[in-house]
Amino acid sequence: MDYDVIIVGAGPGGIFAAWEFAHAEKPLKVAVLELGKPLDQRRCPIDGKKIKSCVGCKTCSIMSGFGGAGAFSDGKYNITNQFGGTLYEHVGKQQAIELMKYVDEINVTHGGEGTKLYSTANSEIKRMCLTNGLHLLDAQVRHLGTDKNYVVLENLYAELKEKVDFRFETAVTAIEKREGGGYRVFFEGGSLSCRACIISVGRSGSKWMESVCSSLNIPTKSNRVDIGLRVELPAEIFSHLTDQLYESKIVYRTKTYEDMVRTFCMNPHGVVVNENTNGIVTVNGHSYEDPAKHTANTNFALLVSKHFSLPFKDSNGYGESIARLSNMLGGGVIVQRFGDLVRGRRSTEQRIAESFVTPTLAATPGDLSLVIPKRILDGIIEMIYALDKIAPGTANDDTLLYGVEVKFYNMEVEIDERLETCCPGLFVIGDCSGVTHSLSHASASGVFAARCLMGEL
C-alpha cells in the first residue's frame, strides 16, 4: 500500500481529519489529494477594476485549494446542533458539541487568539423576536474573520505539511476497491493505493461524489436546496443584534404559505461577494475582523428551503436553473432596491447610484421578481417586514437585495454512526456527505472519522 489513509479534499473536513492523524500516538502514512492550489497560491482574478466578474477559471480559487470553500470565508464557527448540519444524528448531540469545541480550541491556539466567542443566549433579544413572530436559535459563534481565518489556515498547514503528504492540483477522478482490501485512488497521470479513504470534497465536489456513489453502489437520497437573496443595509440598523450576538440565526414562519424563512451568514460591517459553483455565479458575504477593513454595511441572506418529493430528485439542478436565470438576465448577480421590488419595477444604475446605501458588490441592477419563484419571494418580503419590527429600517426603500443566493446541498450519502459507507474503510465526511453544511460541523466530522479509523488501523 502507498498510504494507510488517503484524504480527498483539503477543506475543513479534510484538514481536521489530517490533523488528527498527524497528532496520533502511532503515526500513520497519510496523503491529502486536493484539486486546487496551496493556500498562498489561491487568487481570484476578480479585482473589481480590470476584471469585474467571473472569468471561469479552470479551478475556482474561491472554492478550491487548501482551506476549501471556507478559506476566504468569514470564518464563523458555530458551536451548535441547531444549524450547520446534522452531525449529531450520527455521533450524538454531546459528542458533536465536544468535537466542535475541540476544533475551536485548535483554531484559537493557531492564530485565532483574542477572537470573540459570541453567544445567542440572550433572553432580551429572544423575547423581542418572539413577540414579533420570529425565533432566535441558540448557538455559540466564534468569529475568526476572513483575515484571522487565513492566518489559522497558514499555521495549520505549516504544521501539517511536516507530517502529511499534500498533493495539490490533483483532481481525483475515480476510487476503486482493491482485491484483498483497501482502495485505489485515480487522478490524472496516476493512481495511489491506500488501506482506507476519507472523501471530503465539499459542495464543489458534489457531482463527482455522485459518480463515486453510483460506481461503488453506495445508496444516496436526494436532499434539499435553499434559495433566497442577500440583504445589505446600513450596519446601524442591526447593530443592537450584531454587537451582542454577532450573528443572529432567526427563523420566521410565513403567514401566507407557512413556509420557513431564515437568516443566514450575517456579516456586520461586511462585504457582499460573488460565489462561483461549477460556473454558476451566486451571491455570498463575509466580513473582516480588522476594523480597518470594516464597511458601513451589514449583510445577511434570507433563505427558504425547498424539499422535493419523487419523482423529482435533482434539487440542486432546480437551484442551478434559478441561478442561471439570474446570470442570463444580469450577467451574474442582480441587485435591486427593496423599494423598487415592492413597487414592481426594476432597479437601474441611476436608482442604485441615488440610493442611500452604497453597494459593496458591483452587481447588475435589475428585477429579482423575474428570477425568484413567487412563493419564495413573497416569503422573503414578508420576513423583511417582520424583521423591520425588531430592526426598524430593514424594510427601507434603499435596502439592497442581491440575488440569487443558493445553498446547494449534496445528496445525502448513506453513512453509518462512524460516517463510514457500506464499503468498509471508505468514509464520507463534510459537506459532500450531505450531513454537514458549515465550517464547524465539517471540521468536527473530519476529527471524528480520523478517530474511528485510527482505532482500527
Ligand SMILES: Cc1cc2nc3c(=O)[nH]c(=O)nc-3n(C[C@H](O)[C@H](O)[C@H](O)COP(=O)(O)OP(=O)(O)OC[C@H]3O[C@@H](n4cnc5c(N)ncnc54)[C@H](O)[C@@H]3O)c2cc1C
Ligand atoms: C464565500 C463562503 C463563505 C462561507 N462562510 C462560512 C462561514 O462563515 N461559516 C460557516 O460555517 N460556513 C461558511 N461557508 C461554508 C463552509 O465554507 C463549508 O461548509 C465548509 O468549507 C465545508 O467544508 P468541507 O471540507 O466539507 O468542503 P470544502 O471546504 O468545500 O472543501 C472541499 C475541497 O475538496 C476539493 N475537491 C473537490 N473535488 C475534488 C476532487 N475530485 N479531487 C480532489 N479534491 C477535490 C475542493 O477543491 C475543496 O478544496 C462559506 C462558504 C463560502 C463559499
